[in-house]
Amino acid sequence: MPRETKTTYRSLQYFYLTAFLSNGSLFPLLAVFLQEEKQLDPVLVGLIVAAIPLVNTVMEPVWGLLSDYTQKPLRLLAAALTAAAALAFIYLIYDHYALLLLGMLAIAVFQAAVIPLSDSMALSFVERNQLEYGNIRLWGAIGFAVASFLLGYITDFVGTLDVIFIAYGLCLLLALPALRKFPRQGYDIAAVSMKEGLRTLRKNKPFLFFLVSNFLIFGPILANNFYFGTFILAAGGTLSAVGIAFFLGAGSEAPFMKLAHRIIGKMSVIHVVMLSAAVSGARWVLYMFDPPLAVIFITTIIQGLSIGLYVPAALLYIRSAAPSSVQATAIALYSAVGTGLGNALFNLMGGMILEIATVYHMYALFAATTFTGVGILIIVKRMKSAAEGKRGIA
Template sequence: MTKQNRFTRVNFSLFFYLVFFGFGGFFPLLSVYFKNEVGLTGGQIGTLMSLGPVVMVLTQPLWGMLCDYTRRSNEVLILTVVMTGTLGLGYLLLESYAWMLVLAALLAAFQSAIIPTSDSIAMKFVRREGGDYGNLRLWGAIGFAGATWVMGELAERLDLTVIFFGFALSLWLCALTGLKLPKEEVAFDFDLRRGLARLARLPRFGMFLAATFLVFGPVHANNVYFGLLFQDLGGTVAGVGLGFLLAAGSEAPFMRFSGPWIRKWGLLSVTLFAALVSGFRWIFYSLEPSIAWVYLTTVSQGLSVGLFIPAALQYVRDLAPSEVQTTAIALYAAVGTGLGNSFFTLLGGYILDWAGISATYLLFGLATFTGVGMLVWVKRLEERRVENAESVV
C-alpha cells in the first residue's frame, strides 16, 4: 500500500467519524431541546422530526442526478456538508414553529446527499484500490456513539444549545476533510418504473418491505423519543447521552460478526430474531422500568439493529433480480429509514400527548410484533418455494 493510498483511507475514516459525530451529538438530543427549551408538544415534536425522513426520500434522487450531470460529486458533497452544519444553527434564531418546519425541511434536503454521495465515493475508491469499505464506514459508528455521550455531558454541564455548535463545528471540519477525498464521478438515481414492474411480481418482496416498515420504523423513531423516555423515568441529559453511547456502541460488534450467524441460521431467521429482540425491548420500555434496567437493555440494540441491517439488506439484494437490485435496495431504504421512520415518529408524538411516553413505546412494540408475523409469513413462502423447486428436480 502506497503512502498516498494510506493517507486517503485515513481521510475517509476521519470524514465518516466527523459526519457521524455531528449527527450523533445532535439528532438524539434535538427532541429533548424542543421539549425542555422551546416547550413544544409531543405532536409538534413528532411532526417536526418526521418531516426530515420524507424530504430526504424525495430529494435524494435529485442530488444523484446533479452529481451525474455536473460530474462534480466531491463539490456537491462538500456543499451539502457545509450547508447542513450551517442550517443546524438556524434553530437558535427561530421562535416560530412554522419557520422551524421550513428549516427542518431545508436541513433534510441538504443532509440527504451526504451519506449516499460519500458512500458512493468510498465504494468506488475501494473497488479500484482494494480494501474493505466496512473498515472505513466503521468509524462512522464510533463517531456517532462517542458523540452521544460527549455532547450529552456537555449539554448537562453547559446548556442544550451546545448541541447546535457541536453539530456545525463537526460538519465544517468534515467539509475540510472532504477536500482531500479522491475525485470520483458517482450517481445514485434508479429506474423506478422498470424496477417496480419487476419487483411487483415477487410477493415476498412486498411483504418484506411491509415488515421492514413495521420493524425498522420504530427503531428509527426511538432515536427521537428515547431521550424523552429517559427523562420521564428521572434521568438526566448526560444520562441520555450515555444511554445512546451504550446502544449505538453495541451495534458495531454484532454487525461485524453477523456473517457467521447468517451463514449458520439463514437470512430470514436472523432477521426474525433481530425483530423479536426489538419488539421485546419496546414492550419492556412501555412498562416504565428503572433507569438501571434501561441502561442494561440498551445493548440489546446490537442484537436487533446490528443483526437486522446486514441480514435484511442481503436478503433484499438476493431476492431481487440483478438488473433491479439498485431499485430494490433504494425502496428498502426508503420504506424503512424514510416512510417508516416518518410515520412512527409522527404518530408517536401524538400518542405521547394523548397517553404518555409509555404508550408511544407500546405502539412501537405492537407494530414490531406485527412485523414479526409478516416475516414469519415470508419465511414460510420461502420454504415452500424451496420445497417446490426440490420436488421439480
C-alpha cells in the same frame, strides 16, 4: 496496502467519524430541545421530526441525480456540508413554530446529501481495492456514540440545549478536510428505469411482504432515536443519562457490524433478520412497564444485536431476493419504505401518543407493530421455502 490507498482509506474513516459525530450531537436530543427550549407540544415536535425522514426520502435521489449530471460529487458534498452547518447555526434564533419547521426542513435538504454521496464514493473505493465497507462504516457508529455521550454531559454542564446545534455544525465543518483525499468517482450502478424495476418487483411477493415487515420493524427503531431522550427523562434520568444511554446503544453497534457477515454466514439471512427484529420487539415490551434506569442502560447494549445485525442482514436479503437487473430499484424502495416512510410515520404517531398518553404507550405501539413485522417475516420464510421446494422438484 499502497500508501495512496491507505491515505484515502483513513480519510474515509475520518469522514464517517466526523459526519456521525454531527448526527450524534443533534438528533438524540432534538425532540428534547424542541420541547424544553422551544416549549412545543409533542404533536408539533412529532411533525418536525417526522418531516426529516420524508425530506431524506425525496432529496436523496435528487442529490444522486445531481451527482450523475454534474459528475462533481465532491463539490456537491462540500456545498451540502457547509450549507447544513450554516443553517444549524442560524436555527438557534428561530422561535416561531413555522420557522422551526422550515428551518429543520432546510437543514434536512442538505443533510440528505451527506451519506448517499459519501456512500457512493466509499463503495466504489472499497470494491476497486478489495477492502471492507464495514471497517469504514463502523467509524460512523463510534462517532455517533461518542457525540451523544459528550453532548449529554455538555448540555447538563452549560444548562442549555442550544449547544447541540453548535456541535452539529462544527462537526460538519470538521469533515470538510477529508474530502481532499476522497476517491474521485462514485459507485457505478447499471441504469435501469424505475418503471421497469417496479414492474418486475411488483410480481415478487416475498420481496413485497419483506418491505411491509421492514416498515413495521425499522420504523420504530428509527423513531426511538428521536424519543429515547424523552423516555430517559421520564424514567428520572438527566441529560447526562441520555448521553450515556445513547453511547452504550450506538457503541454496541460497531462490534456487531464488524461481526455481521460472520454471524450471517452461520445462520440464514432471514433467520438473522427475524432474531434481531424479535430482540427489538422484546426491548419495546420491557419499556412499556417503566423499568428502572439501570435496566434501561443494560438494554441499550442489545441495540448492537437489534440494529448492528438487522441492517446488514436486511440489505443482504433485499439483494438476494431481487433480480440483479433491478437491485438498484429494490434497494431504493427498501430505503424509502423503512428509513423514509416508516421513520416519518412512527415519529408522527409517537408525538401524537405523547400528546394524549405517555411514552410507555408509545412503546406499546412499537412492540405491537414490531411483532407484527416478525409474523410477516415468518410468512416470507415459508414463501421462500415453498419456492425453493418447487425449484428442487423441477
